Amino acid sequence: MAQITQEELPNGLPLYRVGLPGTRSTTILVAFDAGARTERTEENGAAHFLEHLVFKGGELFDDYRKVNETAERMGAMLNAYTSHDLVAFHITCRAERTMEALDLLTDFVGRPRIDAEELDRERGVVIQEINRSFDQPSTVAEYLIDRTAFGEHPLGRPVLGPEDHLRTFTRDAIVGFRERRWSGRRGGAFIVGNVEHVPVGPHDSGSGAVGELLGRFPDLPAPEGYDPAPTLKTERAVEQRDTNQSHLRMMYAPQVDVGDVRQRAALAIYSTLLGGSMGSRLFDEIREQRGLCYSVWSIDHSFADAPVLQLGAGLDSSKCIEAYTRMREIVAELHDDGPTEDEVARAQAYAAGRRVLAFENTNAVARYAATQRIVFDEDIDPDAAIAALDAVTFDEVREVAAAIDPQRLAVACVGPHEAGEFA
Incomplete structure (x- = not known):
């Protein structure tokens, strides 16, 4: 049986510990209600682009090499995903390296540099990702059915966004999207698996080491709602x-x-x-x-x-x-x-x-x-x-x-x- 505890940190981010007896690994995942359906029309592609950009480094691990090499040295698997529903960042490691993994993840995700030079470099990478997707007919079919079913609603738009948006996104626009959507009040931190190496703060208040690291995420107001899903089009x-x-x-x-x-x-x-x-x-x-x-x-x-x-x-x-x-x-x-x-x-x-x-x-x-x-x-x-x-x-x-x-x-x-x- 899973052993689950929950607390809310001072920055509004809920923390869930999900102990799974018999496991030897731990996954740390932080996610926000900041997927593609929360984008404004001119922002389509911003959620996914921001996912890429935070991997370029934070305050302590301040460039992509430090991020990647630190994860490799602890034998951890580091990744992220953006869907219409969510943006999420996760790292899976041996249980005894959990606090090191949490230090890494909360540094570059919680306080990313979003360097302007790196933004321009990564812009070209994501444009290549977009162009590659149009070379794959099965992916094009997925884009086409979403647009056919939902029209111009955000659920009908591709998560990657169009190339012309990627060419014009500014640092201010990307940071603005993050500050508007990455609120702990519409997010969550999840520590799952072997949690024996995860300390608990006094009275489970989040004031211990785990709470301090997750406190790197800013305290932001709850985001606005998003457009309700439309009636499916029969086209x-x-x-x-x-x-x-x-x-x-x-x-x-x-x-x-x-x-x-x-x-x-x-x-x-x-x-x-x-x-x-x-x-x-x-x-x-x-x-x-x-x-x-x-x-x-x-x-x-x-x-x-x-x-x-x-x-x-x-x-x-x-x-x-x-x-x-x-x-x-x-x-x-x-x-x-x-x-x-x-x-x-x-x-x-x-x-x-x-x-x-x-x-x-x-x-x-x-x-x-x-x-x-x-x-x-x-x-x-x-x-x-x-x-x-x-x-x-x-x-x-x-x-x-x-x-x-x-x-x-x-x-x-x-x-x-x-x-x-x-x-």
């Missing part, structure tokens, strides 16, 4: 490319309350039986029985205020429309007739087992905890997440299937097609 979009391979994406809006843990768990099981495993309906029929593709899948995701169900396939262009038609029919059949009890039982066991295996990794638990706390303001206990999947009933999964309107979907495709083919 079709194609980026034509003269290739033999097509990349198909389909997005539905399940009628699920994202504030209900049980309903999100039922959606996860539905997505698993639809296209989340080798025993799923999509994989069995589209790939195995019909041989229409190598890759076909479904995945569910819940933003703070909207759930989405996405289907995808990479396949020979000559088979794309047949696959698309049959994938839509499978969603409709589940809507009309519901799943079988056997496939729900298999999907439930697979989804819960997959989560158990994922939670053997302290980093996965830390990322889960950050999403639970910052996006949903819910319990971060990993055992509760597994229990939620185990507790879902057949009727609850059937209700999710019935609540997905098979006629209301957005469709995007990269390949030699016309939008009208996906009517």
Whole structure:
């Protein structure tokens, strides 16, 4: 059983210790409600660019070499990610090096230099990252389905942002975004795994060594809210490319309350039986029985205020429309007739087992905890997440299937097609 404690530090940053008995590593993760959906229109790309820039150094570890080499000397894995939901920085190390790792992470993330010269140099690196993404048709398909489903809303914009924004971002603009969004009151620090080497301050007040290091993050006012997710658009979009391979994406809006843990768990099981495993309906029929593709899948995701169900396939262009038609029919059949009890039982066991295996990794638990706390303001206990999947009933999964309107979907495709083919 996970052993969890919580306290709020003087700068407003909540600190969670999640002890996982039997582990030999520790992950430290600090995250903020400062993902791409919190950007203003002219800021698109700023959240991700800022993630890059803080790695250039802080006050003590004041350049990128010191940051990288210090992490390597302690045998630690250091990384970060920016999504529409969050920006997060994390380091995983041997448990006995935890305080050294915390010193490193809080220095360059909590008090970054954001040097103007480094900003100009990194600007070119991120532009290359953007250009590379457009050379990958599968990534372009992801951009296209988001824009098709959400339009000009921040959820419809790519996390990386457009090249022209990267060329014009100033240091003041990037620092301004950080000061507006990186508030501890919409963030969290998570120390997960073997926490035997993490001292606790007097009366668990955060005044000990851990609290002092996390005190490097400034005390900032709570940020403003962000635009609510829009109603999913039922449009079709194609980026034509003269290739033999097509990349198909389909997005539905399940009628699920994202504030209900049980309903999100039922959606996860539905997505698993639809296209989340080798025993799923999509994989069995589209790939195995019909041989229409190598890759076909479904995945569910819940933003703070909207759930989405996405289907995808990479396949020979000559088979794309047949696959698309049959994938839509499978969603409709589940809507009309519901799943079988056997496939729900298999999907439930697979989804819960997959989560158990994922939670053997302290980093996965830390990322889960950050999403639970910052996006949903819910319990971060990993055992509760597994229990939620185990507790879902057949009727609850059937209700999710019935609540997905098979006629209301957005469709995007990269390949030699016309939008009208996906009517």
